[in-house]
Amino acid sequence: MTSIINVNLPQQSYEIAIAPSSLEQLGQYMTDLQLGKKVLVVSNPTIFKHYGEKAIASLKSAGFEVASCSLPAGERYKNLNSIQKLYDIALENRLERSSTMVALGGGVIGDMTGFAAATWLRGINVVQVPTTLLAMVDSSIGGKTGVNHPHGKNLIGAFHQPRSVLIDPEVLKTLPMREFRAGMAEVIKYGVIWDAELFSQMEASKNLNQLRYIKPELISTILTRSCQAKADVVGKDEKEAGLRAILNYGHTIGHAVESLTGYRLVNHGEAVAIGMVAAGQIAVDLGLWQQEDTERQNALIQKAGLPTKLPDGVDIEAIIEALQLDKKVKAGKVRFILPTQIGVVTIKDDVPSEIIRKVLRGM
């Protein structure tokens, strides 16, 4: 029942364990990692209500000293204020270098907990226990951590690999539908950039937009193949020197859309879906990709219940401008990840603004 995926890195390797009901085994699982006795569980009120007790009980019965911290939910609290709260609690509970922060939540909790762990005492352990689909297949793996600056997403952060990632697919049952779909955007991304087989299996499924309509075997495939894709890419390029950039497929325009809609109207996965549609079309316009393949991609996005159009009222010039602020900008030129076939992408550094503009106008 348990799938194990290894993330192999030069300095520190770790495993992703995927197993139904594993949340109840968290304490045992962490004992095997031989971490210090003190644990700080970080979550938010919603997730805590569902799973906090289970996680803490399991840790306590394995002999850990457990403190917990519930941060307000939502992307707008992913900021330095929340990090300062974590520092205060770390101090109160006298976390030591051998102590561990457990991120029990989605990407927001995962990114913040990872960053606090990266910077408390110059780095303590973090274990990721993702509770959203997006966090399971993406944000919990690979060591990117951080918070937002009032004027830009994820501008503040650090690379800090988790000691381990523990995925319990059961917790997806309480995940709001819209959040589930947002995670599917990243899964579709892996299909387009890395794993044509995953893409085909999703194409073959009648439904993709609600957990309960998807066969458990497909969920299992989605989790393992997506985690494997992420682990493969990160293992080849931990610090985003080259290849890892392909994980930003759909994210260049996606981030701009998220930021321009105040991180509220459109969530991360929806923004990525819109970004993939745009990037696909740019690839077609540049003669890199077949029209037919972009249509297959967009059909999958739609089947997953994700948007393929820009939300009303988003100013296209504002998007073009926001692209200039993106971390991926090198010497002022915007970099795009563009598909060349299903499962393969290329990196283009010099996409002309007029093409971006034209594609966005067409959406």
Add this chain to the structure above:
Amino acid sequence: MTSIINVNLPQQSYEIAIAPSSLEQLGQYMTDLQLGKKVLVVSNPTIFKHYGEKAIASLKSAGFEVASCSLPAGERYKNLNSIQKLYDIALENRLERSSTMVALGGGVIGDMTGFAAATWLRGINVVQVPTTLLAMVDSSIGGKTGVNHPHGKNLIGAFHQPRSVLIDPEVLKTLPMREFRAGMAEVIKYGVIWDAELFSQMEASKNLNQLRYIKPELISTILTRSCQAKADVVGKDEKEAGLRAILNYGHTIGHAVESLTGYRLVNHGEAVAIGMVAAGQIAVDLGLWQQEDTERQNALIQKAGLPTKLPDGVDIEAIIEALQLDKKVKAGKVRFILPTQIGVVTIKDDVPSEIIRKVLRGM
């Protein structure tokens, strides 16, 4: 005239260049490092007044786009507020991943600039241009960066190696005497823990407490041998898994004294001097070190114009308690670095509180 010391690390090696008047060559020097065009020079008003123009002119004439930021001077501003200011300026100037922060200052500026660089865009370049003796021989080398938490020193931080360290000994001429002496505490530390020859050369000098009374050749020896000592230790143990802890000689009690005196009455080097005297006596009491050697150490500390006694009014029980908060605590036990001969130390994990108490009472 230029001494080059290499810091050899598994992931990233760099050099420390020591050369009189090298500040005027900063631009050329950084050109050789092949960094991006954008540079943010971080300093404080005092240092900026003396050297800001020189540094910026040199960078500009080498073709860099230069922004600058002057943070308020003093340990009490080594906090997250100052880091947030750096983030804001980094954003305003659109620093990119290839951009560089230059830390022009003492350890306070170096630690903050290093931390901001470590966490902006998950890590950009930092070049250290230390202007205090302490920063030259210690804080600018080895990649420890960070800020203070209101309740504890350096609790927030990251490991982030500089791309290079450029030392211009000429700038020491404007350094206040008390600051010079504080740096000598770290130099004496290297003598005791690592380099008996450096220790002897300092013993042989008539004066040690003011720059202008020390022979230029001895200053040169002090800088190169101290940097070499630090580079040796860091090269063997970048992340403080073991050996690097010996650099904390004198710091265990030193940090407690600094913190209890509000980081004002006693500066870092003075606190370390007091800590070395205490550690030396603990080593003698435990039968690890000769009384005679501890007296040689204390005589050198005194010749450097540094304190060998606890300041009035510091509560010894408060020190004992503060030791519990130290990062070096493992499972509640305080770790001490203790000399066994001049140039050699050992790590002791289980020094009984009564001995610490007795030694402090005797000071």
